[in-house]
Amino acid sequence: MTASWLPLTDYSMKYKVSVSTLRRRIKAEDIKFRFEDGKYLIFDEAPTGSPHHQPQRVHRPSLTRDEAQRTPGETDRSGIQARLSKAELTDEPVLLAANKLLNELKRAYSQILQEKEEQILQLKEEVADLKTLVRVLESENGRLKQVY
Numbered sequence: 572m573t574a575s576w577l578p579l580t581d582y583s584m585k586y587k588v589s590v591s592t593l594r595r596r597i598k599a600e601d602i603k604f605r606f607e608d609g610k611y612l613i614f615d616e617a618p619t620g621s622p623h624h625q626p627q628r629v630h631r632p633s634l635t636r637d638e639a640q641r642t643p644g645e646t647d648r649s650g651i652q653a654r655l656s657k658a659e660l661t662d663e664p665v666l667l668a669a670n671k672l673l674n675e676l677k678r679a680y681s682q683i684l685q686e687k688e689e690q691i692l693q694l695k696e697e698v699a700d701l702k703t704l705v706r707v708l709e710s711e712n713g714r715l716k717q718v719y
């Protein structure tokens with residue numbers, strides 16, 4: 572069997588793996604893939620041994636079992652502080668990017684608002700000019716009616 576590239580859904584059906592799992596593997600770069608014409612394609616290697624890929628068993632931690640195995644030192648203040656500082660370090664670039672985007676949106680919104688205010692003023696001037704024109708034409712019409 573020759574190796575080829577399969578779309579996510581085909582690969583999912585062939586090897587009985589969910590599309591979500593495949594997307595996670597793509598994100599983690601655990602599988603060979605390429606992005607073509609807006610679609611992910613996964614490299615389909617002929618599996619050795621069995622006709623279909625067998626899913627691997629993954630340890631799924633149990634809350635009660637993991638809590639029982641924890642030592643008291645893992646829950647002390649220094650451990651908590653270390654985890655908090657690590658979380659802050661990973662959140663910092665995200666917050667910085669979010670703030671930059673927010674400022675950019677504010678600038679764009681302010682610019683659009685200013686343009687709309689200028690348009691409103693221009694339209695008000697046009698309305699005033701048109702009202703003047705209506706008055707002039709009505710008076711001219713009245714004058715012509717009196718003459719004829």
